[in-house]
Amino acid sequence: MNRILAWAFALLPVAVFAGDVKIVDDGNKAVVTIDGQPFTEYRYTGYAKPILYPVIGPGDKPMTRNYPMVKEVENEASDHPHHKSIWYTHDEVNGVRFWMESPEGQTIKNVGKQVSTSLKIDGDSIMTTSDWRSADGESVCTDERVIRFGTVGDARFIDYEVTWIASSGDLLIGDTKEGTMGIRTHPNLRLKASPKHGNHTVSGQSVNSEGVRGAAMWGKRAAWVDYWGEIDGDTVGVAIFDHPGNPRHPTWWHARDYGLVAANPFGIHDFEKKADGTGDMTLKSGEKMTFKYRFVFHPGDVESAKISERYQEYAK
Numbered sequence: 578m579n580r581i582l583a584w585a586f587a588l589l590p591v592a593v594f595a596g597d598v599k600i601v602d603d604g605n606k607a608v609v610t611i612d613g614q615p616f617t618e619y620r621y622t623g624y625a626k627p628i629l630y631p632v633i634g635p636g637d638k639p640m641t642r643n644y645p646m647v648k649e650v651e652n653e654a655s656d657h658p659h660h661k662s663i664w665y666t667h668d669e670v671n672g673v674r675f676w677m678e679s680p681e682g683q684t685i686k687n688v689g690k691q692v693s694t695s696l697k698i699d700g701d702s703i704m705t706t707s708d709w710r711s712a713d714g715e716s717v718c719t720d721e722r723v724i725r726f727g728t729v730g731d732a733r734f735i736d737y738e739v740t741w742i743a744s745s746g747d748l749l750i751g752d753t754k755e756g757t758m759g760i761r762t763h764p765n766l767r768l769k770a771s772p773k774h775g776n777h778t779v780s781g782q783s784v785n786s787e788g789v790r791g792a793a794m795w796g797k798r799a800a801w802v803d804y805w806g807e808i809d810g811d812t813v814g815v816a817i818f819d820h821p822g823n824p825r826h827p828t829w830w831h832a833r834d835y836g837l838v839a840a841n842p843f844g845i846h847d848f849e850k851k852a853d854g855t856g857d858m859t860l861k862s863g864e865k866m867t868f869k870y871r872f873v874f875h876p877g878d879v880e881s882a883k884i885s886e887r888y889q890e891y892a893k
Contacts, residue, residue, distance in 0.1 A: 598726050606622070622693065625690045629664070632874070658678070663737075668753050687712065689710055702723055706721050720741055724736065729887065737871070744863075756844065759831075780806035800892075817840060817873075820868070820870065825842040
């Protein structure tokens, strides 16, 4: 584990049992360990949205970018500060932007925040509620999340379930590529280096369930995607599964070659060059809609990790 992550976890409360998932809430974040070893934290205060950071994969490898939670890390690009490790949000919700964020110390009128309103721990899972608020503090909608942690063979996983609730009247989720279930990967899983760090080797490769590879995956529909590369001498990767019960499955992927990967079932206008608004989805007042995803942090590449087989097991 690198020094930054070791320092972060050294400050955390310790309450673990060998062989079990253990979750401890300290009032600002819920700290998750597996087999007594750090896995991740659900940080629900201090940011414009709840995030999972850091995320430690097989062999104690950090799987997501540190920036902007930690500044000036070697080989890391400092673009898109709203790409915070792992998160769930969308940029046009009743006209309010939640994917983008107001710059530090500023409040932009059309940019909202997700405010955590409750958190409960039940065994290997965190159950939360969040209020999506405009810059003026008005509630746009709410959500309920169930986030489960565990292992599958030699891999670690996060199951992330989000239920949208049209709690403040009719809810329009807009057609934009800027969403929704996102991860900003470790720099070594990028498909290309950023100009600022062009001298560093980039080992990242990727493929989706349809066999499309690399940057060509952007905007394509697929049941899953997988990214892998070499981190500290070992090949590791992260696969993201779109549950077959999700609306508009298989989802479209806002999957960039610089480390952003996001499942987005709403951005059809951008992804398929169809009429603006094609991807809009409306919930009537009081209605609910649920999406489920799985992140699998695995050793090896897509073949050795048997990602296609793991997806079939998940889909059952």
